[in-house]
Amino acid sequence: MQNNGGLKKYAVIYNARARNAKKLPLNAVIKILDENGVHPLIYQTQARGDGINLVKNAIEDGAERIYAAGGDGTLNEVISGLMAVRENNAGLCHSSASGAAASLFLPEVCPIPLGTVNVFAKESGFSNDAQKALQSSLTAKPAPMDIGACNGRYFIMMASVGFDAFVINDIEKMIANESKVKKICGPFAYLLVGLKSILNYEFPKLKITARSVFGVKEFYADFAVVSNTKYYGGRYILSENADPRDGFLDLFMLNSKDINDYFKFFFQVVTKRYNFRGLKISRYQIKQCLIERAAGPFTGNVYSQIDGEIHDQPPLDIKIYENALKLVTLN
Numbered sequence: 001m002q003n004n005g006g007l008k009k010y011a012v013i014y015n016a017r018a019r020n021a022k023k024l025p026l027n028a029v030i031k032i033l034d035e036n037g038v039h040p041l042i043y044q045t046q047a048r049g050d051g052i053n054l055v056k057n058a059i060e061d062g063a064e065r066i067y068a069a070g071g072d073g074t075l076n077e078v079i080s081g082l083m084a085v086r087e088n089n090a091g092l093c094h095s096s097a098s099g100a101a102a103s104l105f106l107p108e109v110c111p112i113p114l115g116t117v118n119v120f121a122k123e124s125g126f127s128n129d130a131q132k133a134l135q136s137s138l139t140a141k142p143a144p145m146d147i148g149a150c151n152g153r154y155f156i157m158m159a160s161v162g163f164d165a166f167v168i169n170d171i172e173k174m175i176a177n178e179s180k181v182k183k184i185c186g187p188f189a190y191l192l193v194g195l196k197s198i199l200n201y202e203f204p205k206l207k208i209t210a211r212s213v214f215g216v217k218e219f220y221a222d223f224a225v226v227s228n229t230k231y232y233g234g235r236y237i238l239s240e241n242a243d244p245r246d247g248f249l250d251l252f253m254l255n256s257k258d259i260n261d262y263f264k265f266f267f268q269v270v271t272k273r274y275n276f277r278g279l280k281i282s283r284y285q286i287k288q289c290l291i292e293r294a295a296g297p298f299t300g301n302v303y304s305q306i307d308g309e310i311h312d313q314p315p316l317d318i319k320i321y322e323n324a325l326k327l328v329t330l331n
Helices: 026-035 050-060 072-088 119-123 130-137 163-176 181-185 188-200 259-270
Strands: 008-014 038-044 065-070 108-113 141-150 153-155 158-161 206-212 215-221 223-227 249-254 281-286 288-293 304-306 316-329
Touching: 008 026, 008 050, 008 072, 026 038, 026 065, 026 130, 038 050, 050 065, 050 072, 065 072, 065 130, 072 108, 072 119, 072 141, 072 153, 072 316, 108 119, 108 130, 108 141, 141 158, 141 304, 153 304, 158 163, 158 316, 163 188, 163 223, 163 304, 188 259, 206 223, 206 249, 206 281, 215 249, 215 281, 249 259
Parallel strands: 008 038, 008 065, 065 108, 108 316
Antiparallel strands: 141 153, 141 316, 158 223, 158 304, 206 215, 206 288, 223 249, 249 281, 288 316
């Protein structure tokens, strides 16, 4: 798709509140795109959720690529906006058997890493230097990728239930009270708050009903992560075989209520000892799963997160959309 005298139209959904936005201000983004023969379409987010709605504007304005300039949350909003358009126009997303039907055009997506962790940018081979990432993206190619969904919300990286979501909830409450712990400490905020939060955690038991090539199986765990990509928390790996192009989600489960096991687990993650020796860990490739509270005395909140943002209480219906969107990648 060419526009404006042969110039490509690339949209930029820019989150000026992202932790590292000052390292690549909007005028620098525009300058780089202009210098590379791209007509930039600029949309700025003002509040959480804006990115989802701005995607429609970018499509209507003829964008063939959308840059998610922010953190993993901004990328999730762009993905969610595109998936909502895709599902609302499902009949147009694929040609008819004769190939004669009109198809819905969905722009490809590319991250510009301005956030705290930037997990997907790392997964895609981009530099954590936003300017270098943007420059390299201009010659990078898109590839069809799977997208996960949880209770109608979409994710490119992961959904999880348990202690890590409990920590994210604590951080979000601190931010709501005008704490700057995330901006000051960056990724280490999760470790610092996690060490404090674990003393107040009650370890609710989860019941997980999963479907895949093995049929339908039922599991019980205290912490579960459903991954579409391999990286967790930036540079760590829970599911080394997770691949957003293989048609599966990877289910990772820890079965323990012992605080010492959680210290052991996070120590092994941080030191990259991914055999998780001495822990009750299970891993499966799945197509779909339902995560519920297991029967028991616990009556408090059970926290979940998708792509680093707090999500619903269980039950959580998680599934995969295969080859749903095209994302730009260097690898």
